[in-house]
Amino acid sequence: MEKKVDRKRLMANLFKARFPFLYLSTWEEDRVLSLIHSIASNQELIKTQRKVITWKVTTGISGEEIGKGDTKSALKALEWIENYEEPAIFVLQDFHIFFGSEGRLPDYQIIRKLRDISSSLKRSPNPKNVVFLSPVLNLPHDLEKDITIVDFDLPTFTEIKQSLDEMIEVNKQSGRIEINLNEEEKEKLVKAALGLTLSEAENAFARAMVEDGKLSIDDVEVILEEKEQIIKKTGILEFVNSSLNMKDVGGLENLKRWLRKRNKSWLESAQKYGLPSPKGVLITGVPGCGKSLISKAISEMWQLPLLRLDVGKIFSGIVGSSEENMRKAIQTAEAIAPSILWIDEIEKGFSGLGSSGDSGTTSRIFGHFLTWMQEKEKPVFVIATANNISSLPPEMLRKGRFDEIFFVDLPTKRERVEIFRVHLKKRLKNPTVSGDFEITDGNLNALAELTEGFVGAEIEQAVINGLFEAFYEERSVTLTDFEKICRQFVPLSVTQAEQIKRIRDWANVRAVAATPREDRTEYTENDETEASHDINTSRGGRTIDF
Incomplete structure (x- = not known):
């Protein structure tokens, strides 16, 4: 606490x-x-x-x-x-x-x-x-x-709530603004404003009121826009504006359920259960399987600001010393808490550990980050993604740093169906383009059968390339266009079979599968190549369903 x-x-x-x-x-x-x-x-x-x-x-x-x-x-x-x-x-x-x-x-x-x-x-x-x-x-x-x-901290939850209550009371008396908030929604609005000065919070609430003549839970977006200004001024963190939501992520239901259960855990209501705010998750797995995608979608699910930390900028000499840059990044993330801090491909950022070329700078920064992860009290949820998990030092992977380590494997058939559904719905909005092609279970299952061993990014590219076939000939797209591309594609599971096997061997005992048990058991073993057969019949990640 x-x-x-x-x-x-x-x-x-x-x-x-x-x-x-x-x-x-x-x-x-x-x-x-x-x-x-x-x-x-x-x-x-x-x-x-x-x-x-x-x-x-x-x-x-x-x-x-x-x-x-x-x-x-x-x-x-x-x-x-x-x-x-x-x-x-x-x-x-x-x-x-x-x-x-x-x-x-x-x-x-x-x-x-x-x-x-x-x-x-x-x-x-x-x-x-x-x-x-x-x-x-x-x-x-x-x-x-x-x-x-x-130390004079930014306004507390109580101070901002008192200010909001006063503004609501004034506007109720005037009758000009419609107030559509229950107590839980008001709490979420106030939590979103934490990290702003009292003046900034009042300005954000006032702007939300005058934009559409009402104040509701939808105005969380206005508060986050005000927070974006704080992030832009740091030069180290990037405020990620993403329209993605969990519906745009095909599969990974085990990970999604884990995240859903921890939604709102930073609110006062969670304290009744004696629950701390979740520390974060480390997501590893096969490249292109949706690790970054789901990281962006968490922000929309939880309605929290998403900050991307570029570790390369930490080591840049432009802003100042590396140690000060890390402290500044952490202070900013805590200032606007509750927030989500996303570190993409974390293994690349700390690849210099143990080397003497930087006079121990990397080790000091890494140590400072680990200490903060272990002891942080502000609700900053850390999402770290990694492709080559074996290069991370063991002290980062021990319990207490992250709440859980998830492994994202090659998508199962059911997951491939959902990934195709997401990308086809996203692009086939013009009746002239879609023509007689329909997004039916039969068509999706046919495409999923052809793409065993494909990662999510490869499925998306197969959809795009199929549309290019129709675009080039100025006609409507057909199932044959997508099937042709899928048969021509050589997936990552073939070109990097040995690397994927190493990742799976690591995950079998150290990580939890992001795909639930019911989806994993339906994966077929009838592959066209021996390489992909070896991969697809030995899926990685411990079977724990949330």
């Missing part, structure tokens, strides 16, 4: 203990100032009530104290704070510009003055604290021992 930190009480205790300098890094100035005001006026929390006085480089000291002279200069403002005699909390906004960053040298006079007044703030007859409030964390080495960093 996620740890709950009472941020208000923590800050109150730091103020009471006379910590001279606190540093809060956040974009939400109004939210922080509101919190500080509530602490400063609460005698039970802070004992000695204090004024809250702000400073900006544009206005100097603000509020009722503004007539005390020109305090736009940072140095003069610090002198004014040092001489102020009443109990107070001073909030210095964007003061990080004097600490040096982005090629600017630090202002050593300002830094020296801060060190000078640190002890005087502690010894002051009346309690005084200084809070640095900035959107970025930039702390000079000289002040590391004097300044205490306070």
Whole structure:
């Protein structure tokens, strides 16, 4: 379960203990100032009530104290704070510009003055604290021992829900917006907004309301669009917009059932059962059998944002150090949680493990990732796909990293029927093109019989090539077009028979079959070639049905 930190009480205790300098890094100035005001006026929390006085480089000291002279200069403002005699909390906004960053040298006079007044703030007859409030964390080495960093997290579920409830109440009174949400749907909408600032969440809710004059569960898509903006700014993660759903994935019913049972497990309702959020799955198997396809479809099933992590960008020197890039990617995924983090062909990303060419960078990043996988508390579901699973280190495969390892084998006859159905329905929408050809069980079974040993990607290509035959001759497509292509095709199960056998041997004892028991037993053993016969009569993956 996620740890709950009472941020208000923590800050109150730091103020009471006379910590001279606190540093809060956040974009939400109004939210922080509101919190500080509530602490400063609460005698039970802070004992000695204090004024809250702000400073900006544009206005100097603000509020009722503004007539005390020109305090736009940072140095003069610090002198004014040092001489102020009443109990107070001073909030210095964007003061990080004097600490040096982005090629600017630090202002050593300002830094020296801060060190000078640190002890005087502690010894002051009346309690005084200084809070640095900035959107970025930039702390000079000289002040590391004097300044205490306070994490200020993004709005909690409760805060966003309270804001949404207030917006709903206002709109109910006006009668202009139709509200069509039950409690569970409202919870999903709020969960979708986690990771946004309070202002961003309110903007997203407002946009959803005005676009069609109502607020419903369908507006989750609007929230995810707002989250997409966060992802684009990282430069490391890619926000995957996919229209795919589970109906576009033929077969793999065992894996689908496992995923369906874990849908909504990040909601409050799952906590009644004492359930943690699922960690993730590792999907391995024969290339072209739908591993990436089902990864994209999970996002639509669970209505969660899908983030693709390109491990190659982690090791790029463009954005910064590799270790910092990995931390940034993880922080972003957690910031917009609940979310799905997809790592495609993970074995290629960490192929440098154990080598000395990168001074151990790959090992450090891999270790950081594994530790996060083991200990993460935010609901970030990790999907990793791999073709060559044997190249992954054993510590990644042990229990606790992933909830389950699934093996995706060559599609069975029943699965091939469904794959053909998906691709034919997707493309045969024009009556002129389809002509007399119908997507019947008879036609699908005939094509499935011809394509034993084909992977899903090869079946899709067979459909496309069959349509090209008809397109070239400017006529309607026929069953013969598809049958001709299927007979000409040399599948991967023939050209890479030995590699597929090695993958299956590994999966037989280490992974669960993505195909259920009832589909696996109907696979025929009458192959045209000895190579494909050896493969198709010894299917990989442990038989566990969910």
